[in-house]
Amino acid sequence: xxxxxxxxxxxxxxxxxxxxxxxNPISGHATLYWYQQILGQGPKLLIQFQNxxxxxxxxxxxxxxxxxxxxxxxxxxxIQPAKLEDSAVYLxxxxxxxxxxxxxxFGEGSWLTVV
Amino acid sequence: AQTVTxxxxxxxxxxxxxxxxxxxxxxxxxxxxxxxxxxxPSRQMILVIRQxxxxxxxxxxxxxxxxxxxxxxxxxxxxxxxxxxxxAMYFCAWAGANSKLTFGKGITLSVRP
Numbered sequence: 066x067x068x069x070x071x072x073x074x075x076x077x078x079x080x081x082x083x084x085x086x087x088x089n090p091i092s093g094h095a096t097l098y099w100y101q102q103i104l105g106q107g108p109k110l111l112i113q114f115q116n117x118x119x120x121x122x123x124x125x126x127x128x129x130x131x132x133x134x135x136x137x138x139x140x141x142x143x144i145q146p147a148k149l150e151d152s153a154v155y156l157x158x159x160x161x162x163x164x165x166x167x168x169x170x171f172g173e174g175s176w177l178t179v180v
Numbered sequence: 181a182q183t184v185t186x187x188x189x190x191x192x193x194x195x196x197x198x199x200x201x202x203x204x205x206x207x208x209x210x211x212x213x214x215x216x217x218x219x220x221p222s223r224q225m226i227l228v229i230r231q232x233x234x235x236x237x238x239x240x241x242x243x244x245x246x247x248x249x250x251x252x253x254x255x256x257x258x259x260x261x262x263x264x265x266x267x268a269m270y271f272c273a274w275a276g277a278n279s280k281l282t283f284g285k286g287i288t289l290s291v292r293p
Contacts, residue, residue, distance in 0.1 A: 096279065098281075100281075102223070105285070106285055106286075107184075107271050107273075107283030107284050107285050107286050108225070108271075108281075108283050109283070110280055110281065110282075113279070113280065120278070120279075121278065121280055154223050156223070156225065158225070160279075168227055168230070169227070169281065170227075171224055171225035171226075172224065173222055173223060173224045174223040174224065176223070
C-alpha cells in the first residue's frame with residue numbers, strides 16, 4: 066500500500082515570497098490533515114478535511130495560509146506571503162475516517178526554510 | 181482546551197535495557213484516545229502504540245507497552261530490550277471525538293551501544 070506522498074521535500078524561499086505544498090493521501094482515505102511542526106515542538110494542526118469539506122481550520126493563519134482539497138483526494142497548502150516564522154516542516158496525514166476510529170498515517174513532510 | 185505535557189526533553193538508555201517515557205495530559209472529555217508516535221530524523225511520524233480511554237487494559241505492541249492511569253491523566257511508554265533503531269524523538273498525543281490530534285513537545289531518546 067502506497068503511503069502519504071508529499072512534495073516538494075525541501076524548499077528555501079525569501080520572506081514575502083509564496084510557496085505551495087502538495088499532498089496525495091492514501092487511496093480511499095476520506096480525512097486529510099495538514100500539520101505544522103516548528104523545530105523543537107510537536108506538530109500543530111493547521112487544517113482538517115473530510116472529503117473535500119473543511120472540518121477544522123481554527124489554527125490556520127488565514128491572512129497568509131490557504132488550503133484546498135479538490136475532488137476529495139489531493140490537497141495543496143499555500144503560504145503567501147511567507148514570514149520567517151513560517152520556517153517549519155509541513156506534515157500531511159490521512160485516515161480512513163477519523164483518528165477515533167482509525168489510524169492516522171503521516172507523510173515524510175515538506176521542509177520549508179524562509180530566509 | 182486539551183494539553184499534553186512531556187516534561188523530559190531528553191533521555192538516554194543502554195542498548196537492551198528498559199526505558200520509560202512520561203506523558204501527562206489534561207482534558208474534560210470522557211471519551212478520547214492516546215498515542216505515542218516515533219519521529220526519526222526523516223521527520224515521518226510513525227505510530228508506535230494507541231490506547232482507547234474506555235479500555236482499562238494497557239496496550240502492548242511487541243517491545244512497547246503503556247501504563248495508562250486515567251484518574252491521574254498519565255500515559256507513559258515503556259520500551260523493553262531497547263535497540264539502536266529506537267533512537268528518535270517520541271511524541272505523546274491526545275485525540276477526542278473530533279479526531280484532532282494534540283501533541284506534546286516530544287522527547288529525544290538516545291540509545292547507547
